[in-house]
Amino acid sequence: MITTALTRWFDLTAPIVGAPMAGVAGGALARAVSLGGGLGMIGVGNAAAPEFVAEQAAIAAADDDVPFGIGLMAWAIADRPELLAATIAARPALVSVSFGDPAPSVGPLHDAGIAVAAQVNTVADVTRAQEAGVDVLVAQGTEAGGHTGQRALLPLLQEVLTLTDRPVLAAGGIATGAGTAAALVAGAAGVWIGTPLLACPEALNSPAARARVTAAAGEETVLTRAFDVAQGLAWPARWPGRALVNDFSRTWHGREAELAGSPDAARRVVEARRSGDLDAAPLYAGESVGLVTGERSATDVVRELTADAERTLRAVPRLLR
Numbered sequence: 001m002i003t004t005a006l007t008r009w010f011d012l013t014a015p016i017v018g019a020p021m022a023g024v025a026g027g028a029l030a031r032a033v034s035l036g037g038g039l040g041m042i043g044v045g046n047a048a049a050p051e052f053v054a055e056q057a058a059i060a061a062a063d064d065d066v067p068f069g070i071g072l073m074a075w076a077i078a079d080r081p082e083l084l085a086a087t088i089a090a091r092p093a094l095v096s097v098s099f100g101d102p103a104p105s106v107g108p109l110h111d112a113g114i115a116v117a118a119q120v121n122t123v124a125d126v127t128r129a130q131e132a133g134v135d136v137l138v139a140q141g142t143e144a145g146g147h148t149g150q151r152a153l154l155p156l157l158q159e160v161l162t163l164t165d166r167p168v169l170a171a172g173g174i175a176t177g178a179g180t181a182a183a184l185v186a187g188a189a190g191v192w193i194g195t196p197l198l199a200c201p202e203a204l205n206s207p208a209a210r211a212r213v214t215a216a217a218g219e220e221t222v223l224t225r226a227f228d229v230a231q232g233l234a235w236p237a238r239w240p241g242r243a244l245v246n247d248f249s250r251t252w253h254g255r256e257a258e259l260a261g262s263p264d265a266a267r268r269v270v271e272a273r274r275s276g277d278l279d280a281a282p283l284y285a286g287e288s289v290g291l292v293t294g295e296r297s298a299t300d301v302v303r304e305l306t307a308d309a310e311r312t313l314r315a316v317p318r319l320l321r
Ligand SMILES: Cc1cc2nc3c(=O)[nH]c(=O)nc-3n(C[C@H](O)[C@H](O)[C@H](O)COP(=O)(O)O)c2cc1C
Pocket: 019, 020, 021, 022, 024, 043, 044, 045, 071, 072, 073, 096, 098, 119, 140, 143, 144, 145, 146, 147, 171, 172, 173, 174, 192, 193, 194, 195, 196, 283, 284, 285, 286, 287, 288
């Protein structure tokens, strides 16, 4: 069995966190990840209702037999304290506060006995997270699906590890047991995976979205603000989103200034999200999407990643003579 600071802290049999993915990772996906031995997280979007948090947490915690986590966006909860309150009331084992300053949330979470994680994309983010008292840092590379920074995972991870003694998880582009083993050997206490869970039947996304994910190649993603600008979302500009290339991003990526003044384009994205039109709605996915080739239970994904990682680690001494 693989043991790390992460598995010991949360009593896991897999060094894997299922990333909180708004619109994709609800209670069922989180629970399936945790049943595989990892720690599944529920993603809470900027427009989520507090009731959503309570409902999904009840699903994740169904028999009180596995731990779960909840992921919040710092910029979104700044003026929605009810989301933090609902999160604390749900009694998760771990809460992540990413994409903004985690400091205001850390005290209330710690007072409730809840560990806090934050995704970091720069050295300044690491300093801020440590000063805020964050317990677990997640080095999120630009390879990641969804909103992310500009730095590649491996150099970022190496640098973060020189800056902190706290457990560091690796996020972005990890989708095989060998990739998981590589992150652990590099010094990570675990991996934080999103894209490998995008074709799981337990996810909240649609069967059509899952079909696009399984058909997409790793070259078919784009890191863009086009979808956020079109919808007038308050996403800070330093975190664009990595999504599958579609008709909308082909037309508008790189023309965000024009997009801001185009009500037609805005309507197109909003309507596409409502109707599930994947040619204009964002389908967030990372560079490992080419490795996601079929629908599979998240429990199986986690178990297989862990077994393959262990096999890889056992073979490592072969490299030495
Ligand atoms: C569809 C999707 C939605 C995401 N939503 C969130 C979110 O709500 N909160 C968050 O902290 N991270 C979110 N992320 C980023 C993940 O937490 C994580 O960093 C990323 O999935 C890891 O890289 P990978 O996708 O290559 O596995 C999302 C990622 C994806 C793919």
